[in-house]
Amino acid sequence: MRHHLILRVVTKALIGPIILFALYVQFHGDFSPGGGFQAGVIMAVAFILYGVIFGLNAAQSVFPTWLVHKLMALGVLIYAYTGVATLFLGYDFLDYGAFDPHHPAHGQHWGILAVEFGVLVTVTGVMMAIYYAFAERRPRISDKDW
Amino acid sequence: MVELLVDLTLFFMLVTTAIAITYSRHLFGVVMMAGVFSLLSAMLLVSLDAVDVAFTEAAVGAGISSVLMLSTLTLTARIEKPSTRSPLIPLLVVTATGAAIIYGTLDMPSFGDPNSPAQLGAAAQYLANSPADMHIPNVVTVVLASYRGFDTLGEAAVVFTAGVGVLLLLSGLRRRRRRGDTDEKETS
Numbered sequence: 303m304r305h306h307l308i309l310r311v312v313t314k315a316l317i318g319p320i321i322l323f324a325l326y327v328q329f330h331g332d333f334s335p336g337g338g339f340q341a342g343v344i345m346a347v348a349f350i351l352y353g354v355i356f357g358l359n360a361a362q363s364v365f366p367t368w369l370v371h372k373l374m375a376l377g378v379l380i381y382a383y384t385g386v387a388t389l390f391l392g393y394d395f396l397d398y399g400a401f402d403p404h405h406p407a408h409g410q411h412w413g414i415l416a417v418e419f420g421v422l423v424t425v426t427g428v429m430m431a432i433y434y435a436f437a438e439r440r441p442r443i444s445d446k447d448w
Numbered sequence: 449m450v451e452l453l454v455d456l457t458l459f460f461m462l463v464t465t466a467i468a469i470t471y472s473r474h475l476f477g478v479v480m481m482a483g484v485f486s487l488l489s490a491m492l493l494v495s496l497d498a499v500d501v502a503f504t505e506a507a508v509g510a511g512i513s514s515v516l517m518l519s520t521l522t523l524t525a526r527i528e529k530p531s532t533r534s535p536l537i538p539l540l541v542v543t544a545t546g547a548a549i550i551y552g553t554l555d556m557p558s559f560g561d562p563n564s565p566a567q568l569g570a571a572a573q574y575l576a577n578s579p580a581d582m583h584i585p586n587v588v589t590v591v592l593a594s595y596r597g598f599d600t601l602g603e604a605a606v607v608f609t610a611g612v613g614v615l616l617l618l619s620g621l622r623r624r625r626r627r628g629d630t631d632e633k634e635t636s
Contacts, residue, residue: 337589337592339607340504344503344507396598410582410583411583435619436519436520
């Protein structure tokens with residue numbers, strides 16, 4: 303894609319807003335549609351777009367494969383350990399009231415933020431990992447065959 | 449009235465895209481039309497007020513799947529080989545399945561029916577209690593992350609498992625092939 307000047311310029315302008323939108327969907331999920339699953343996919347789209355336009359190597363130097371593989375598991379662990387934390391605070395598994403016993407609704411806010419962050423990390427990791435797994439394989443048809 | 453017109457137009461375009469996909473042999477075009485199909489269904493979901501699902505569909509269906517399909521295309525061919533088998537049996541199966549599904553929908557409550565089982569179960573309780581319990585206006589997030597937090601943990605685990613599965617299938621193959629290469633060098 304080296305020769306597509308317009309695509310490269312437009313991509314550079316778009317990646318920032320895409321990541322910003324992913325963060326908005328993530329952290330504004332309490333008030334508007336969206337949450338970890340959607341935000342994770344949008345976040346991954348930003349990096350995949352970068353990979354498609356600037357090449358796989360460029361994307362992998364921004365977001366290395368080993369990191370992607372770690373993130374996949376890390377997200378699920380963040381989610382599960384939020385539940386374990388509430389257990390240690392003397393509440394039920396994933397009962398977020400534990401984080402603020404005097405004001406359970408605030409605790410719910412913190413808990414939901416934590417688990418949604420876990421979902422974001424897992425979904426971003428998995429989407430990137432699947433993309434890398436497909437794109438890393440050697441293509442059999444050249445650019446001109448399209 | 450306007451909503452009905454929008455829905456009908458979207459469904460018409462959806463069916464047209466699906467028919468175009470089945471007729472096209474040029475796989476690049478098929479992938480692009482599959483993206484169009486996803487965007488159209490995302491618009492339908494918006495008109496059903498399911499915005500969450502709509503932009504998941506737009507991002508996953510039209511965005512990531514298209515990229516994955518294109519990377520798969522680079523590994524295979526770009527023109528579909530014409531099938532030699534008769535399309536009669538598949539057509540029969542599809543028609544029978546479609547008829548069964550339509551027959552099944554006859555028993556379903558109509559769209560937005562307040563007395564449908566889905567509205568009378570736990571959903572009413574969630575809607576009534578969530579403002580006092582959580583102070584969070586988006587009930588979808590509340591149900592997903594708090595009332596049904598354990599389910600969502602399972603969903604995250606499913607996504608993780610799917611990722612691991614794809615990695616095992618694709619990168620395992622690469623390692624085997626590399627080992628095959630060294631074997632060949634050793635024997636030759």
